[in-house]
């Protein structure tokens with residue numbers, strides 16, 4: 001009765017990759033070394049909130065350590081905005097604690113449900129990447145449980161190589177057990193946002209590039225179904241945290257609001273996908289026109305609706321039915337960007353794999369060795385899994401690698417091992433650290449085996 | 461709402477979340493759990509202090525130690541003070557073991573029913589002295605109608621429901637209220653490995669609804685609320701249909 005390891009099914013957020021593993025869900029960080037010991041020579045991976053889309057957190061037939069119950073706040077300097085916590089705490093819970101004192105996450109992904117450990121392991125980026133960089137830049141230090149059972153503190157000064165290998169290291173260097181963050185101050189939980197409708201890809205990219213200068217948050221949503229001259233049209237969304245002076249008196253009283261729970265839930269998986277070429281077309285068309293006759297509008301919005309529109313519906317990934325979907329996100333350098341984005345949008349349309357949700361953004365410079373963000377443009381496509389999709393994505397990989405770009409491992413479910421090596425030039429440096437701290441490859445995942453990282457480690 | 465709350469099972473999935481929600485709403489807390497969980501209790505207390513600058517103390521109690529109930533209550537609560545209790549401890553062992561082994565069954569029933577019932581009687585005495593108080597306990601939809609796969613756990617909960625119903629009757633019109641919480645499947649250590657359950661509710665969401673119900677001094681709280689119509693329908697299904705269902 002007291003066996004801590006239970007057989008359990010896991011899935012990536014895209015619900016395309018699944019795994020059955022022996023899972024343990026410790027409630028205290030000091031249980032971790034013992035659990036790791038029990039896993040002995042076998043493979044183990046951390047599973048946070050399962051918001052990575054592919055198989056980064058999956059470990060079929062092996063072991064999984066669920067971290068979500070390790071979610072305690074450890075310290076909070078309310079004057080200086082320094083917050084330390086266990087790694088399994090969700091961004092939603094962090095916000096719940098920090099917002100009333102006038103602090104916000106320095107960088108946030110498009111959902112507030114991931115764990116901070118998962119976010120650091122993916123070195124996530126937000127709409128402010130061009131000014132704020134990725135999450136690692138705001139992490140003052142973290143604790144890492146290594147394969148040998150020792151816990152080490154990592155920062156830019158202490159174990160800097162482990163810091164760089166773990167931020168973006170997608171769970172493969174060890175288990176992050178504590179994270180200390182530098183927060184950013186806010187005056188209220190409203191955003192001042194401007195939405196500019198664009199008529200073509202060139203216009204979308206130009207608008208983003210121009211406005212990157214003055215706006216800390218920039219992103220574009222693309223209408224994936226528009227073709228011809230309208231290809232790449234969409235809406236450029238610019239934002240900044242509102243100042244007190246931006247708020248009407250009526251909003252000033254409750255200006256620092258905690259996040260609110262999801263309004264809807266998709267409790268079951270429908271037997272067939274609700275996301276089809278026809279519904280994608282309808283959705284994109286309606287979304288493109290949502291601003292009404294006004295092609296350029298600005299005003300106040302709730303920060304939560306601004307950053308986390310998809311969080312309003314819990315379990316929305318189930319809409320894609322039993323086969324799930326893949327998110328394909330890549331970044332390519334400036335010079336290759338427009339042509340690459342154009343060709344991919346076109347190919348998705350002509351090959352019958354339209355993207356349901358398409359997002360474009362310009363990045364600033366990158367951080368960790370396996371971190372995804374790099375100077376250039378990033379495009380994310382959400383595509384239902386249907387026959388013929390995988391060969392198309394393989395072609396996309398080729399194009400991305402040839403232009404000196406890469407795909408995002410936290411979204412990946414199918415990248416080939418050789419292409420991965422082309423895309424991540426700092427991989428050899430990362431591998432050297434991995435070999436040193438985990439020569440037997442006790443931390444590995446379905447993804448690391450697919451990318452044959454494990455083979456490289458053992459060959460070392 | 462009552463301010464000072466005692467949470468029994470305060471390191472459990474639901475107990476932790478309820479304590480957080482109460483602390484967030486400014487309540488001083490006493491966190492109670494088994495001596496084995498002493499270390500976790502201390503960490504949870506620190507979490508609440510950091511998160512919400514809450515006033516927190518801890519106490520160790522295995523609910524099976526009947527004789528310790530009064531002492532734990534007297535240590536936590538000064539005489540005449542009004543307080544609330546949330547019973548959020550419990551176990552759900554595999555039904556086949558409970559069917560097979562009488563001693564396991566007895567222990568299971570004691571942890572979930574007899575011992576907490578005794579604890580609530582000791583708490584109620586003290587609330588009567590104060591003239592005010594709030595009793596809250598975690599029941600379960602499983603106690604609403606026996607189901608082949610978990611009727612022994614359900615029977616524990618049904619016993620508890622009946623006590624709570626009776627206490628509500630006893631204290632009607634006084635300053636003491638009694639709330640029965642019936643949560644749907646929730647992501648906690650108790651349900652670990654049961655991924656075949658429908659969408660598991662998150663403890664934090666459950667806790668928010670539970671504490672909303674506590675604030676409103678409700679009698680029965682199904683959470684999420686859809687479990688009320690579901691269980692209402694299941695309770696009223698004619699037996700010849702119910703017996704054919706694979707629930």
Ligand SMILES: Cc1cc2nc3c(=O)[nH]c(=O)nc-3n(C[C@H](O)[C@H](O)[C@H](O)COP(=O)(O)OP(=O)(O)OC[C@H]3O[C@@H](n4cnc5c(N)ncnc54)[C@H](O)[C@@H]3O)c2cc1C
Pocket residue numbers: 013045046047048049050051052053056057067087088108109110111113114115116117118119121122123124125126127170171172174175176177310410411445
């Ligand atoms: C709707 C949506 C929007 C998103 N938007 C963005 C975005 O804008 N920008 C962005 O960068 N990402 C985005 N993501 C991706 C998401 O932020 C990352 O995948 C993140 O890693 C998820 O964290 P998690 O806690 O769910 O981790 P999981 O998915 O559970 O795990 C992800 C990886 O982290 C590792 N890991 C988890 N916890 C630990 C730990 N304690 N120690 C060591 N390794 C650990 C796992 O082993 C795995 O490799 C989005 C995801 C969704 C669903």
Ligand SMILES: NC(=O)c1ccc[n+]([C@@H]2O[C@H](COP(=O)([O-])OP(=O)(O)OC[C@H]3O[C@@H](n4cnc5c(N)ncnc54)[C@H](OP(=O)(O)O)[C@@H]3O)[C@@H](O)[C@H]2O)c1
Pocket residue numbers: 468469470471472473474475493494496497521522523524547548549550551552571598599600601642643644645646647648649650651
């Ligand atoms: N999770 C669900 O889906 C669900 C649904 C309906 C109802 N409920 C009910 O909700 C309550 C909380 O459940 P949960 O899911 O939060 O379970 P949990 O995470 O397993 O927590 C149970 C808690 O009870 C404590 N406990 C067990 N035996 C004890 C004893 N003899 N004395 C004192 N404390 C004891 C445990 O302490 P240790 O950690 O020290 O063992 C643990 O802290 C239970 O009554 C359960 O029946 C749960």
